[in-house]
Amino acid sequence: MRGRGRHQRFQRRGLHFGPCRRSTEDRMFGGVAGGLAQRTGIDVTVVRIGFVLVSLAGGFGAALYLVLWLVTPMEGTGSIAARATRDRRGILLAASFLPLLALTAILGHVVALGFVSSFGWPLFVAAAALVLIWRNCDEQERAWLHHVADPIIRIGVPSEHRWRRLVARCALGAVLLVGGTTTLVLGHPSRAVLRPLGGALLVVAGFAVIFGPWWLSIARDLVAEREARLRAEDRAEMAARVHDSVLQTLAMIQRSADRPQRVVQLARSQERQLRSWLFEGEVRGAVGDGAVTLAAGVQAIADEVEPDYGVPVDVVTVGDCPLDEELRELLGAAREATVNAAKWSGAPMVSLFAEVEPDRASVYVRDRGRGFDPGSVGEDRRGIAESIRGRVSRHGGRVAIRTSPGEGTEVELSMPLAGAPR
Amino acid sequence: MSKRTRPRVFLVDDHHLFRAGVRAELGDSVEVVGEADEVAAAVELIGEREPEVVLLDVHLPDGGGQAVIEAVRVEHPDVRFLALSVSDAPEDVIAVIRAGARGYVTKAISGAELIEAIERVADGDAVFSPRLAGFVLDAFAGMPAEESPASVDPELDQLSSREREVLRLIARGYTYKEVARELSIAIKTVETHVSAVLRKLQLTSRHQLTYWAANRRLV
Numbered sequence: 001m002r003g004r005g006r007h008q009r010f011q012r013r014g015l016h017f018g019p020c021r022r023s024t025e026d027r028m029f030g031g032v033a034g035g036l037a038q039r040t041g042i043d044v045t046v047v048r049i050g051f052v053l054v055s056l057a058g059g060f061g062a063a064l065y066l067v068l069w070l071v072t073p074m075e076g077t078g079s080i081a082a083r084a085t086r087d088r089r090g091i092l093l094a095a096s097f098l099p100l101l102a103l104t105a106i107l108g109h110v111v112a113l114g115f116v117s118s119f120g121w122p123l124f125v126a127a128a129a130l131v132l133i134w135r136n137c138d139e140q141e142r143a144w145l146h147h148v149a150d151p152i153i154r155i156g157v158p159s160e161h162r163w164r165r166l167v168a169r170c171a172l173g174a175v176l177l178v179g180g181t182t183t184l185v186l187g188h189p190s191r192a193v194l195r196p197l198g199g200a201l202l203v204v205a206g207f208a209v210i211f212g213p214w215w216l217s218i219a220r221d222l223v224a225e226r227e228a229r230l231r232a233e234d235r236a237e238m239a240a241r242v243h244d245s246v247l248q249t250l251a252m253i254q255r256s257a258d259r260p261q262r263v264v265q266l267a268r269s270q271e272r273q274l275r276s277w278l279f280e281g282e283v284r285g286a287v288g289d290g291a292v293t294l295a296a297g298v299q300a301i302a303d304e305v306e307p308d309y310g311v312p313v314d315v316v317t318v319g320d321c322p323l324d325e326e327l328r329e330l331l332g333a334a335r336e337a338t339v340n341a342a343k344w345s346g347a348p349m350v351s352l353f354a355e356v357e358p359d360r361a362s363v364y365v366r367d368r369g370r371g372f373d374p375g376s377v378g379e380d381r382r383g384i385a386e387s388i389r390g391r392v393s394r395h396g397g398r399v400a401i402r403t404s405p406g407e408g409t410e411v412e413l414s415m416p417l418a419g420a421p422r
Numbered sequence: 423m424s425k426r427t428r429p430r431v432f433l434v435d436d437h438h439l440f441r442a443g444v445r446a447e448l449g450d451s452v453e454v455v456g457e458a459d460e461v462a463a464a465v466e467l468i469g470e471r472e473p474e475v476v477l478l479d480v481h482l483p484d485g486g487g488q489a490v491i492e493a494v495r496v497e498h499p500d501v502r503f504l505a506l507s508v509s510d511a512p513e514d515v516i517a518v519i520r521a522g523a524r525g526y527v528t529k530a531i532s533g534a535e536l537i538e539a540i541e542r543v544a545d546g547d548a549v550f551s552p553r554l555a556g557f558v559l560d561a562f563a564g565m566p567a568e569e570s571p572a573s574v575d576p577e578l579d580q581l582s583s584r585e586r587e588v589l590r591l592i593a594r595g596y597t598y599k600e601v602a603r604e605l606s607i608a609i610k611t612v613e614t615h616v617s618a619v620l621r622k623l624q625l626t627s628r629h630q631l632t633y634w635a636a637n638r639r640l641v
Contacts, residue, residue, distance in 0.1 A: 314553075316555070317556060318563060318593065351552060351595025353556070355559070
């Protein structure tokens, strides 16, 4: 719109005299003044004072500064405006200031304070430009903006003196409100100002009703977008850590290439580490007795049994709930069943499946190994089976073992849940 | 299944070593018609060679496996995709399935199992690994139908109890054959149930699914 027209004119002039660039070294905000100073040969302080003076005239200087910031390329990079044209949400956000501008103009007119409306346009342009700059500048510049804006943002950050500050702020606000209203009413030529003032309030309410939801949705979108960006940053950081650790393991594997067992062990332990990093939430970082939920406990079983017996344990969990005493017993039995499968079945892997339903938690331990005849088991196996069975049924749970020679074994353990699951 | 001609397979993975490994493992059981290591090249070559099955890495630079499926599907709806991944982040897996993949297996899968999965996908069936079955059960679990009143077809938003049973068995580590035996049904019926679940997963409009995935996204 306005910004683009300016942009073209600016570029044409730029072509004529050689390009103008925002300065990277001589900058207080966007480096615009520094760039202009370099371009024209005028001292940078003079340019800055010029901007401040023009700003006093209806805020025009600030708007001009921000628009120049938007359209002038930084030394070595493109202009922010080029990127901003693709930022639909940012443009929408900038446009959402329009109703605010209209509102300001109407209010200024109603209370017959001309300077309010004259501030409106530059303020709108400045705010819109600032939004587009903030959303589209590169990381480096955003960091710089943060640095500049930090002291201002800090005002809103809760601190230990929150209450005292809140009271102070409310008191100050109330004084300003009462003072301003009084000045308006008393200072106006006629007391009849009260009526337009009431009208103005209605207009404000109208705008709020019409545009309020829209503004809210924009704000929500922005929050969501910000969160997504933070997560992406977290991921990148994680990736760096992960790659480093993988490289080290790979180096170790190369050195132990002649010892297959060691290689497998290294690979498995690296895999476990990666999984627990990447899906920390699912594993919840807790191992063994430290586990606080069923899913974490089941994962812990796999993490313990795998290296001890060299058999991969594939874990699938559906749902989760906090551990209580009964569920710990269930896990203990599941651990024994898993150890049995890893130790005796001869299967290349063991499947461990845990499911939490509203009224019960179940764990299935399955292998495709040699299986056994439940009717004629050796004393040792029978003992283990009894200990699994006894342990679970003592706490109100149920155990079912399905097996036959050559068919593998599946142990089903389930426990009714005392309370509602999480 | 043994009578069929060798499926024409295309590999997409950004790790050269992994592609070479898969190629070696597949051996002569399939015909590998090409491979690619990035989205744009994959889309172009798949369009050109028209394989039956694309083995697709979930994680690729520039948009992931999802981007490949979306781009290829427009002009070549017959090409089927089987997702492969080391990372089991549920939201990534669900995203690729919802984009149109016919199944999902982890890279730890053995060669024989992978070949079976490829043939199954080539035949138009769905391939559910235990983990995917777990994700799906989790995603559809405990979500009563009234939570999505705007849904076009409430049928799509819930699994039938039979489908749940099948998925549970798969999650427990059962093969399709073992599921069929356990439930005393034909393998074909198991395949039908699994395909129905896949369809629901792809078509359901339930917000819950995205909400669930977002919730699980912890890193």
